[in-house]
Amino acid sequence: MYPTRPRSALRTAVVWEVVRAALERRSAELGRPVLDVLDTGGGTGNFAVPVARLGHRVTVVDPSPDALFALERRAAEAGVTDLVRAVQGDTQTLPEVTEAGSVDAVLCHGVLEVVDDPAEALGNLTATLRKGGLVSLLAANRNGAVLARALAGHFAEARTVLDAPDGRWGAGDPMPRRFTGDELGELAGAAGLRVTSVHGVRVFADLVPGVLVDTEPGAMEALLKLELAAAEQPAFHAVATQLHLLAELA
Template structure:
């Protein structure tokens, strides 16, 4: 569901930013299994995905290989670290740069952001998905974990599903970082406002998705989402 919400939000920003029918040069840093990259390639865009994890690379390559030749030809998959964009790509190479669910696992996120800004073309769109540090107590509280909720107030790290430590970000800090790479904040959304409390929506999934989409763009609900989808633009 998170992927679908972010996809809808991303499409909204692309439609607002670029002429209808324009074929965009897209970079997806930390593409994982390639869902967003493949979706954009199917829409006619030229997509380059960067991934360092072997499982993600294998899944993305298998998914691309199963597509018709016209879509496969628009997909390029690069094995590498998102911090090495300067090694692989020239400045201003991409109209749209995605970095979804990556910054929380990077020790030096400012350096990664600077690299993303470097490859973003004039007029380009940068799309980030980060964990929301201003709402860290919400998920444990919705589970009834009151000790975890109390401990989460003011925290900027958390335990991910694998048991590792990850980083959370605050909107004002991300906004400042975007301004610092000349891609100032254009729009932001909340992702997973309600669904942290609904592990299995079952037949109600469509209703939950509709409520999440509305909440993700509405104050004050979006401010307490588990994730933030933040978009900057190079004007």
Template sequence: MADPRPRRTGPAAGLRTAAVWSTLAEVTHERGDALGRPLRVLDIGGGSGGMAVPLAETGQEVTVLDPSPDALASLGRRARECGVQERVRGVQGDTDSLSCVLGEAAPFDLICLHGTLELADDPEATIAAVSALLADGGVLSLVVAQRLSAVLGRALAGEFDRAAAILSRPDGRWGEDDPGPRRYDRDAVVDLLTRHGLTVRTWHGVRIFSDHVPSALLDGDADRAALLDLEHLASHDADQPLLAALGATVHVLATL
């Protein structure tokens, strides 16, 4: 029997991106209606445009900041293939050069900082620079790695010492050989954003289950679609805040 659910495409189809895209598409629509024009969007570390190009396809004007020239070349090709090259601009740079590289292009209505804050040499300076680039009422879309999911994952793998280290260390790492440079708890994220004038509006867990589901259980499109539906339901359930804390990452929307 065919799966009655509509087939997802683009970022709405990925286990890593579906929940984030759902929230991002909603906020861009709301802000666009409020402002009466396309949003000026900055995607920091946006790479080859996995989020930037779909945002441009909705009519937004998107600047992607990324240190990799190869990624920016891929961004250009993807934008041309989708017919949005006039609404996508690639700029080479990283979080350390935010103000220098993009100061003249500011302010931005929406800034995406997805999977990048963990890698920044100075997260405090990064958030300060992001806040300075936001327009009044602008939105920061932040995706960061969370601690508790990593604790659970290591424990389920039988790596109990690593799980204990992640739980107890301030940086949320198990040691120097941990490929993750930093993991966050909710309080740490809220405190960091608040110090720089940002107010958290929404908080959704991402990949609550998918990182722990054996690939053998995802044989077909129907299984994958069912898991995506479950992820969406769990990530938006305000009555179950523990579920959000168990996401491999968390998607935060904060406003200036």
């Protein structure tokens, strides 16, 4: 099961498979079928609702009331309203809306790129975890952006991404910040987390012309299998659009 429609699954399958398996393992370790999961910046529930469908309780903290409304509607359609709680807030207000040491897993997808202080944000997230709790951390990859800008013919912008401290290609770049794998690892370590796995996300999905995937019989399934296989190989991490770290509270 993937948390989004098949076309979008090309971009989310890797993360979903890692998260699903990690939650299953943690549930077995604790000897209880229901985990408490915090999805910060979870928006409309692309991951929260599928996690709830696994039987876990999910709290989504997001600053957008419109996104939370869509989340509640999606949860209702999936029949998991009783397992999904929507809370308006952000990483800065987490201490006010989530009890310290109260959750088994945290999903932090596409959040560190946009917060004012990534270290503070990750620290606030980690504070919500019980001992041994999991963190699924997904963030934009600086090196992947270098490749993407170069392939688009924007060579000066590619060089700017390579050298800029925030990994941006200029004032028109919609992404506030990008990270290298080492930078994400250092942030995780400083927050008291131990990284257990790293995966490259969207290694090929953003580079392959959509017409090939949409028109060639079996192409999407084949590309999906390729994404899953390449994600685990460190050689492909440098060219992925995003990096996914799975970590646990030491």
